[in-house]
Amino acid sequence: MTIGGAGVVGYRAAVVGAGHTRFGVLPQGPRQLLREATDAALASVDRGFDRSRLGRGYLASLGFGGWQIGNSSALLAEEIGVPQLATVRVENACASGGFAVQEAIREVASGGSDLVVVAGVEKMTDVSNARRRYWLGVSGDTEWERQAGLTFAGVYGLLASRYLAHYGLGREVLAEVAVKAHANGARNPNAHFQKPVSKEQALASPIVADPLGLYDCCPVSDGAAAVVLASAESARRWTDTPVYVEGVGAASDRLAVQERPDLLGFAASRRAAELAFRSAGRQPADLSFAEVHDCFTIAELLALEDLGLCGRGEAGPWTASGATGRTGRLPVNPDGGLKAKGHPIGATGVSQVYEIFQQLRGTADARQVPGAERALAHNVGGAGATAAVTIFARG
């Protein structure tokens, strides 16, 4: 397939608008967060349009805390102000947003709709501490991992222990990821954490799930993000600078980590990346930057290797060298990532596309990656049970 603008193999879809709320501990409820993000996304479309032209709406949300756990996609239609809009909720835990974006891409690429909206939202800070800790573990394997006392911090703690033992590394390699993430978050006005941290601070934080300390973990955040997608043919009707979809890949893996042969990465991420690069006709060297799923510092190291951005076992030294910093060879998570920007579960995968939209249009302000032309979004569900990788390019 050939799409307009870039003239490369890919999907016939483009992002034409994007909106984002602040991430953090917020006073707004989920309805208001949805409204703010979608209003901003629709208003960002350069040549304004009639909302009634939307063909579908996709809501990405875990339903954290149990609030409106069923049928919540109807709220998206309500808050957009088009109550009859056909909507569906996509739930793949932390990868809900990435998968919702891919469903939307298929909808416009297949000709089902000309224009669709994707919104991700999570409200996580308005429930009791006990309920929050309950919900942080609902997306892992319930019968073995959870019964052994693990939430995701614990599962990633296991993976980190294996990674560090296998490569003979210490916790410092994890701290480097946190330092880089916070440095980027400090430039992002939407980020949950906007203060840099030192390596010493990161290493001194209390242990949550050894070897992971508090600064190895993403925060619990409220927030929403939304993007508007159009078919490639109609994209220029809405803006002169659409961001085109070049490649799409997704995969699953066994839910329980104990049933996977390789503990040094996620097979789902590797497969999703392989499919995405292949469908885009691209390779890692073609990327200007990457948005990767860094719910824990170890997750970013695994992601860099799974996506082929560096070799197996090289992610630690590569990060320490500054290669993934905002001005490094391949910037990773210039928005601060889940680690510093925050991780409102359903919103995260959509937020990654928001960042790519801003960066590739040159509107990312203080966090702009100079000359960004092509980027990848990598969104993982839980500890690698699902993964979505999508590649975007400037028109």
Place this chain on the structure above:
Amino acid sequence: MRGLTRATAYLPSFADGLRRRAAPDEDAFTMVATAIERALDRSVADARPQTVHLVGDAGALDPSLLASLLGSPAEIVPAASGAFADAVRAAASAEGAAWVAVVQRADERSDASPAPGDGAVALRFDDGPEAIPLAESGLLRAGTTGASPLAALFELGRAPPRPGVWVGDWASDPTRARPVPRSPRRGLGPAPANVSEGALVPGPRDEEARAARWRFLADRCGACGVVTFPPRGRCRGCGHDDRLAPTPLPLDGGEVVASTWIGPGGQPTEFDPVVEVSGSYGVVLVDVGSGVRVTLSVADAAPEEVRVGARVNTRLRRLYPMEGRWRYGRKAVPADGSGGPR
């Protein structure tokens, strides 16, 4: 010749002075289970008990739990605590494999218990060349000393008439025990009736999984040889569902391949009582052989004992309360722990 063919003892790893103390996640059932497992020959189905007489605090435990542990339709006979001698006579004169299980958990008794504190013993009666006839076993005398049956058995077990039959913690040195956890009697008592925020594993799903969870029973495929665990009725290697044979995986000697230690705030809600008692807890991923790994909580250990590469054994323990009952499962303990090798 019929008689006593195995006498196994289990003592908790913790001690309070000279008395052993159960860990917070141990109860009468888990201690009986550990003693019985030490006497079971897992490779021989016929060795499973046909009758189990329960003596002491074991009288209060749910017989259906024991049936799940044994994996056989054994007849479970609860006996009054004074009826040790009667239970031994009945087991010695029965046909087939008959067992007597004795357990003592001090905080589950109304009166203060004498030494050795908490613990359990399993006595197996059967036919065999090594069998000790009841009259020569000393057991009848132990039943009349006035001490608790468990205390009398430990006195006997320290100098047994035929050492090959008596295995387990009989001679365990109390000075090698671990000090009791900081609040050993808090938090993990009777199952709270209503824990609304636990990982939901409904009763029928729990019962369905007990063979795998409690006994590490896996499926070995007759077509390709791959071992599937937990068993799900289909081979994960070749997809066959008609040539699966139940195969027990080793309960002991596994290798830790990943290890974490959960600090306060990192635990799911249903583990709050565990954190309340011990402050933190470990979780390990254990390679038990045949290409199988199992995720297990850690019991009776410090973090440095269960690092990557360490060897661990497993024991049945309380996990967390759900629907007013305890959910049980195996936990990892250091292979060289004070419980001694099996």
